[in-house]
Amino acid sequence: MNGKVYSLRFQEDFVDVSVKEVDLLNELEVSKLYHCDGLVLCVGKDNSKLLLWNPYLCQTRLIGPRESFHVTDRHAIGYDERRNHKILRFVDNFIKNMNKIEVVYEIYEIRSDSWRVLEEVNPEGSIDTHQRGVSVKGNTYFVAYRNGLVQEVFLLCFDFTKERFGPRLHLPFDSFDGFNGDLVTLSSFLRGGDDEQLAVLFGGYESGFFEIWVTLTVDPNRASWSKFLRMEPGPFSSYGFKLYSSLSGGSFFVDEENKFAVLFELYGTDTAHAAFVFGQDGFFKSSVNLGQALILEHHHRKAARPPLVCSYRPSFVQVKHPLVHERKMKDLSLLHISKPMCKLLF
Numbered sequence: 001m002n003g004k005v006y007s008l009r010f011q012e013d014f015v016d017v018s019v020k021e022v023d024l025l026n027e028l029e030v031s032k033l034y035h036c037d038g039l040v041l042c043v044g045k046d047n048s049k050l051l052l053w054n055p056y057l058c059q060t061r062l063i064g065p066r067e068s069f070h071v072t073d074r075h076a077i078g079y080d081e082r083r084n085h086k087i088l089r090f091v092d093n094f095i096k097n098m099n100k101i102e103v104v105y106e107i108y109e110i111r112s113d114s115w116r117v118l119e120e121v122n123p124e125g126s127i128d129t130h131q132r133g134v135s136v137k138g139n140t141y142f143v144a145y146r147n148g149l150v151q152e153v154f155l156l157c158f159d160f161t162k163e164r165f166g167p168r169l170h171l172p173f174d175s176f177d178g179f180n181g182d183l184v185t186l187s188s189f190l191r192g193g194d195d196e197q198l199a200v201l202f203g204g205y206e207s208g209f210f211e212i213w214v215t216l217t218v219d220p221n222r223a224s225w226s227k228f229l230r231m232e233p234g235p236f237s238s239y240g241f242k243l244y245s246s247l248s249g250g251s252f253f254v255d256e257e258n259k260f261a262v263l264f265e266l267y268g269t270d271t272a273h274a275a276f277v278f279g280q281d282g283f284f285k286s287s288v289n290l291g292q293a294l295i296l297e298h299h300h301r302k303a304a305r306p307p308l309v310c311s312y313r314p315s316f317v318q319v320k321h322p323l324v325h326e327r328k329m330k331d332l333s334l335l336h337i338s339k340p341m342c343k344l345l346f
Helices: 177-181 326-336
Strands: 006-011 015-021 030-036 039-044 050-054 059-063 074-079 085-095 100-109 114-118 134-136 139-146 152-159 183-191 195-204 209-219 222-231 251-255 260-267 272-279 284-292 294-298 301-305 309-311 341-345
Touching: 015 284, 030 074, 030 134, 030 309, 039 074, 074 134, 074 139, 134 183, 134 195, 139 183, 183 251, 183 309, 195 222, 195 251, 209 251, 222 272, 251 309, 260 284
Parallel strands: none
Antiparallel strands: 006 015, 006 341, 030 039, 039 050, 050 059, 074 085, 085 100, 100 114, 134 139, 139 152, 183 195, 195 209, 209 222, 251 260, 260 272, 272 284, 294 301, 309 341
């Protein structure tokens, strides 16, 4: 993977895997990707651009800022109870004369093609700039924290109908002391074909285990959980990978019906991307090499970035601004199929 977007297609039990670049987005170096209701929000390198994309309709929209974009911008995409699709942007604004940081929240409404500022948004915790929110039933869930005698970690949900954050939602495991550096990351999945639910992965290389929990019910004000699997592989290196607690590791998805989960991580000497398949019984099943990893340079240090994945489900939500010709429709056709299953990878 090289900073571009790929479609990942597979049969049940993650066999017959095929990876193909989506050349529609060749001109955009994507750093983050968010999915909601068939729409994909693509964030350019250094948060320099926002591109809204409906792969099924082959439509895109380049979204300009209200004033300007910033490297610390965080985003989410969702919809309200009337199915009005919106984008949330929030950014840390340093106030020099007061020597403090104020978080500014903005909403972009897709139907009106306009931004507006949200007032008096007071979440019960902080959300790091690297956190990837996950959309479930139109609302976006984030891993958040609050400092005290010990650091407490929990979930916060942004409700796109109320345009406010809900209360703290407790995680189904010990959520104090910052998890001692372990990874906590979110994903979404479908139960029974149409019931969207939340999944959370917890663990890491240092602890020597990871586990995945799934919600039985979830909304902005409450969540109930069930453990999906626990994996204790001893040293993760025996499978050729680590779970990174750094900025972007631990991308995964759950197939509840077929009782397996797939983790996407760096492989071997941290120069390649791979998918690792684990059964719900806690046993390692297989791995698939996905190609070379993207090497990023930050503060004169070079490091590979783990792969990121999100599910895709087709929709007829209009984005307008068509950007492709008929000859490119064929390249995107595999995104139109729900079986075999499809994910977006970058």
